[in-house]
Amino acid sequence: MAHGGPPVHRLALTHRRGVVSRSRRGWGDMLARSVLLVEDNIPYRDAVARTLARSGRFRVVGEAATAYEALQLAERFRPRIVVLDVCLPGITGLCIARVLRHRYPGIAIVILSMAADDVRLLEALRRGATAYLTKDIDGAGLVETLLRVTAGEHLLFHQLMARPEISLSILSEFQSLVAGDGSDDDGLDPLSPREIEVLDCLAIGWSNRRIGDALFITERTVKNHITAILRKLDVHDRGQAIRAAERFGWTSPDHRLDLRHAPLDLATPA
Numbered sequence: 001m002a003h004g005g006p007p008v009h010r011l012a013l014t015h016r017r018g019v020v021s022r023s024r025r026g027w028g029d030m031l032a033r034s035v036l037l038v039e040d041n042i043p044y045r046d047a048v049a050r051t052l053a054r055s056g057r058f059r060v061v062g063e064a065a066t067a068y069e070a071l072q073l074a075e076r077f078r079p080r081i082v083v084l085d086v087c088l089p090g091i092t093g094l095c096i097a098r099v100l101r102h103r104y105p106g107i108a109i110v111i112l113s114m115a116a117d118d119v120r121l122l123e124a125l126r127r128g129a130t131a132y133l134t135k136d137i138d139g140a141g142l143v144e145t146l147l148r149v150t151a152g153e154h155l156l157f158h159q160l161m162a163r164p165e166i167s168l169s170i171l172s173e174f175q176s177l178v179a180g181d182g183s184d185d186d187g188l189d190p191l192s193p194r195e196i197e198v199l200d201c202l203a204i205g206w207s208n209r210r211i212g213d214a215l216f217i218t219e220r221t222v223k224n225h226i227t228a229i230l231r232k233l234d235v236h237d238r239g240q241a242i243r244a245a246e247r248f249g250w251t252s253p254d255h256r257l258d259l260r261h262a263p264l265d266l267a268t269p270a
Contacts, residue, residue: 033058033150036079038096039112040065040088044135048083051139058146066204067091068197068214074100075193079107081146084129086113086120087252090200094127095250099196101128108149111156121160131155190232198225203242203251 035058039045045063052058058081062073067090074082082100086093097109110131111124124132130149133142148155191199194215201211208222215222226238233244245251 033146034061034077034079034081035059035146036062036064036070036073036077036082038064038067038070038082038088038093039085041085048142051142052146055139055143057143065089067093067096067200070096071099071193071197074104074107078104081108081110081149083110083112083146086111086124090203091196091245091250092252094123094129097124097129098127099193103193110146110149118160118163121156125156125160129156132159191229195225195229195232198222199229199241199245199250202226202229202238203245 035052037045037048037060039048042065045065049060049063052060061077061079064070064073065088067088070082070084073079082097084093084097088096093111097111100107100109108130109128110133111129112133112135113120114135116132116134121132130153131145132155133145137145145155197215198211201214206214208219208226212219212222226241229241230236230238233241235241235244242251
């Protein structure tokens with residue numbers, strides 16, 4: 001799949017869904033517009049990547065289908081923007097948004113979702129998202145949103161402030177986020193970055209061997225991480241750890257790694 005721009009080298013990760021690209025130097029301000037796409041619906045993700053490439057204003061540095069891939073690629077490429085599906089197999093997009101914001105405070109998180117309501121928008125704000133888009137957005141709207149986010153606009157805050165019934169509560173939420181008081185604990189904080197990746201793979205349903213292959217670590221190391229996860233979650237086996245993750249809202253039991261969601265067509269922006 002060619003995304004335009006300079007030649008890129010693409011490397012498939014574990015299940016051939018997460019990919020990365022390496023660009024040559026000399027892109028100027030495109031470095032400030034680097035984008036990581038996190039979406040498990042490959043046709044839709046490809047459409048987003050093509051749209052951004054054809055705009056000539058963004059550089060897609062990596063593509064991920066899972067939370068663990070998103071964390072790995074964010075560490076490797078330090079993108080300016082992460083376009084993040086709210087529903088991922090394993091750990092959800094909203095939980096990963098919070099982890100990314102904690103780890104990389106300057107990153108901009110743009111949430112993609114099939115629907116938007118006050119509850120979802122508020123939760124996205126609490127997790128550190130800068131913008132919230134529904135997947136029926138056209139290509140021009142997507143590019144405009146990312147340009148405004150790159151320019152420093154907090155579109156989600158303004159979107160919520162436009163709703164008088166919740167604007168007062170939004171002010172206090174936003175002030176807390178700016179202050180960085182850490183009052184919104186997503187529950188993943190006790191886990192190390194690697195433990196979060198292992199928990200994500202557990203929630204997807206992978207064996208220790210496959211987790212090791214995915215994370216480039218030995219099975220013994222995987223077992224050590226699982227032992228640490230069980231201790232921190234105060235559970236006794238991996239099944240209980242997965243159920244605890246579901247109970248805490250870190251994962252969605254109704255979403256698995258597949259292509260059941262029909263892709264939407266993104267029009268190429270002018």
